[in-house]
Amino acid sequence: MKKIIAFFIISIVLFSCASKTNNADKLTLYEILKQEEHGGANFKFFEIISEPKEFKMLLNDADLKKKIKAADIYTCNFLLLNMGTKSSGGYYFIIETIEEMENDIIITIKENGPKGIATSVMTNPLAIVKINSKKNIIIK
Template structure:
């Protein structure tokens, strides 16, 4: 009797677990790193779509474990550099990402420190690296 019950329950339990894993979708974007310092000294946004460009990210110690071989074929990446800033408190990141039939629209958010806040007086270079889980054309706003 117990064996018959197990034979009936096991396929049911296994099929329920497998279907929930298959239905899990990746988010449209993932922020891989967002740093207050360490970026370039000039302001620029770069979209990486080609495998050789994306491979360069794997040379970075903090990013190489966040990128897998499937990402190179199925995702695009964006590097956002705010440029050199005169103090701490600046930040660059993503405000929103929207997918249309033709492209992915990425809206950038730049944060500047309030004048009444005490921030570090050293120069900083804020940057952000974002993975877009799509190979559609990217439009940055």
């Protein structure tokens, strides 16, 4: 049941994201690998994972092992997005825009809260995003 709900939420997030790029292949610039209500840090922060030592953390995650390869660190950057502690469930990240420039990738991230009834349990939402480029990343 959790997998069905997670699939539904991820599907909504993926289809509601806008993507801008100069390349013909617009849909493959990024991929949301994981989005969960639990497992994030107690405080809000965004981290760009671009070095092999940092990348080992992702390779140790059972879910992510199926979605990434060790060689991805040489062609991709990864974003670890933590929302911090929230007082209820239903919080998640949306990538509003992603724009590939000559030297940079500019990403606009939005935090969404619960709509309607949500669980009244403390949560620590997180998302892990794969950026299929090694260009400099600017988060807005």
